[in-house]
Amino acid sequence: MPMVRSTGRSEAGTRRGAVAILAKRLRQETAGSVLVEAALVMPVLIVLLLGIVTYGSWFMAAHSLQEVANDAARASMAGLTATERQTLVNTTVANSVLYQGTLNPSLVTIATAQDNAYYRVTLTYNAAKSSMYQNALIPLPSGNIVRNAVVQLAAP
Secondary structure, rough: OOOOOOOOOHHHHHHHHHHHHHHHHHHHHOOOHHHHHHHHHHHHHHHHHHHHHHHHHHHHHHHHHHHHHHHHHHHHHOOOHHHHHHEEEEEEEHHHHHHHOOOHHHHHEEEEEEEOOOEEEEEEEHHOHHHHHHOOOOOOOOOOOEOOOOOOOOOO
């Protein structure tokens, strides 16, 4: 009969030793760590980048709408009657919105009002229905962008 030598280690002790060797090798091995770190960080960076782009375009739309309201209010000063002023505002808004290129003309509503010697142009843009913002991952500040411009028609 062959003689079996005992090393003094049990089977569990041998496994623990193998696990310790494997753990030591894994601590020293860094080949896949960059991939794991990228997998954890990239989704956060992508959402952050999309948020920057979405908010930037929202602010650009708000600024463009204010520019159009200012242009329309200035153009209304050339009209002598309420009908002429309204026509000038409508024409200016239609031309300016198409020129800006950042706003969908069908989503812009125009309201005008005259209070004594002051004429107010109010433009509302329904950003919630704009194709640019419908699928945004980040919630927008407001569904509607409202901008006003007031001009003085005559000295009080």
